[in-house]
Amino acid sequence: MRFSGKIALVTGAAGGIGAAIVKQLRAEGARVAVADRDVSGVEADAKLPGNLLEAAYADGLPQAAFDALGGLDIVINNAGVITRGKVTETADADWDLSVGVNVQAPFRICRAAIPLLAARGGGAIVNTASCWGLRPGPNHAVYCMTKAAIASLTQCMGMDHAHQNIRINAVCPNEVNTPMLRTGFIKRGFDPDTAVAELGKTVPLGRIAEPDDIADVVLFLASDAARYMCGSLVEVNGGKAVA
Numbered sequence: 001m002r003f004s005g006k007i008a009l010v011t012g013a014a015g016g017i018g019a020a021i022v023k024q025l026r027a028e029g030a031r032v033a034v035a036d037r038d039v040s041g042v043e044a045d046a047k048l049p050g051n052l053l054e055a056a057y058a059d060g061l062p063q064a065a066f067d068a069l070g071g072l073d074i075v076i077n078n079a080g081v082i083t084r085g086k087v088t089e090t091a092d093a094d095w096d097l098s099v100g101v102n103v104q105a106p107f108r109i110c111r112a113a114i115p116l117l118a119a120r121g122g123g124a125i126v127n128t129a130s131c132w133g134l135r136p137g138p139n140h141a142v143y144c145m146t147k148a149a150i151a152s153l154t155q156c157m158g159m160d161h162a163h164q165n166i167r168i169n170a171v172c173p174n175e176v177n178t179p180m181l182r183t184g185f186i187k188r189g190f191d192p193d194t195a196v197a198e199l200g201k202t203v204p205l206g207r208i209a210e211p212d213d214i215a216d217v218v219l220f221l222a223s224d225a226a227r228y229m230c231g232s233l234v235e236v237n238g239g240k241a242v243a
C-alpha cells in the first residue's frame with residue numbers, strides 16, 4: 001500500500017494506460033480523481049469529466065480534485081492524442097488538437113497544481129512523453145514535437161520546483177497495446193491483433209508493452225522510491241530504442 005492516504009488526479013483515465021494507472025493507484029491505497037471526456041465507465045473516488053481543450057476546465061482540474069477529495073498529492077498527466085503525417089500533411093486542426101491536448105493541457109494543469117502541492121509540503125507529477133519525444137519518428141512530425149515539448153517542460157519544471165519538494169518526471173513509452181495504437185492500425189486497414197503481434201517481433205523483449213507495463217513505471221515515479229528523481233525522462237521500451 002505505497003499510496004495509502006495519498007490523493008491523485010489522473011487525466012486520460014478512460015484510456016488504455018490511464019485506466020491501468022487508476023486501477024493500480026487505487027489498489028495501492030490512493031484515492032483517485034479521474035479526468036477524461038467520458039469517465040462513466042471508470043471506477044474512481046471522484047469523477048471530473050471534461051474536454052482538456054477547454055482552458056477553464058484544464059486550469060481548474062487540480063483545484064476540482066483537491067475540493068472533491070480534500071487534498072492533492074499526485075498528478076498524472078496521461079491524456080494524449082496522436083495525429084499522423086509529415087508537416088506538409090498537417091492541417092491547422094491537427095496542430096491545435098495535438099498542441100492543445102499534449103502540451104497546453106499539461107502546462108495548465110501543472111501551473112495550477114504546483115502551488116497546491118507546494119502548500120502541502122510537496123508532491124509528485126508524472127507526465128507522459130514518448131520515445132518519440134526523445135528522438136524523431138517518421139510521419140508523425142507534430143505528435144513527436146508535442147512529446148519533445150512535454151519532455152522539455154518536464155525537465156525544466158523538475159529543476160524549478162525541486163526546492164518545493166515537488167518531483168516532476170516523465171515516462172517515455174514506445175509502442176503500447178492501447179486504443180490509441182489499435183485504432184491507428186484499424187484506420188490504416190490492418191487487423192489490430194495481427195498488427196500488434198507483428199510489431200512485437202520488432203521489440204527485443206518480444207512483445208510491445210501492455211498498459212500495466214507503463215503504469216508500473218508511472219507508479220514508481222509517483223512513489224517515494226523515486227524520491228531523488230526530478231526532471232527525469234524514463235524510457236520504457238522493451239529494448240527497442242527509437243534510432
Ligand code: NAD
Binds near residue numbers: 038051181
Ligand atoms: P488512449 O487513446 O487509450 O487514451 C488517451 C485518453 O486521453 C483517452 O481516454 C482520451 O479520451 C483522452 N483524451 C484525449 N483527448 C482529450 C481531451 N481533449 N479531453 C479529455 N481527455 C482527452 O491512449 P494511450 O495509449 O493510453 O495514451 C496515453 C498516453 O500515452 C498519451 O499521452 C500517449 O501519447 C502516450 N503514449 C502512448 C503510446 C502508445 O503506443 N499507445 C506510446 C507512447 C506514448
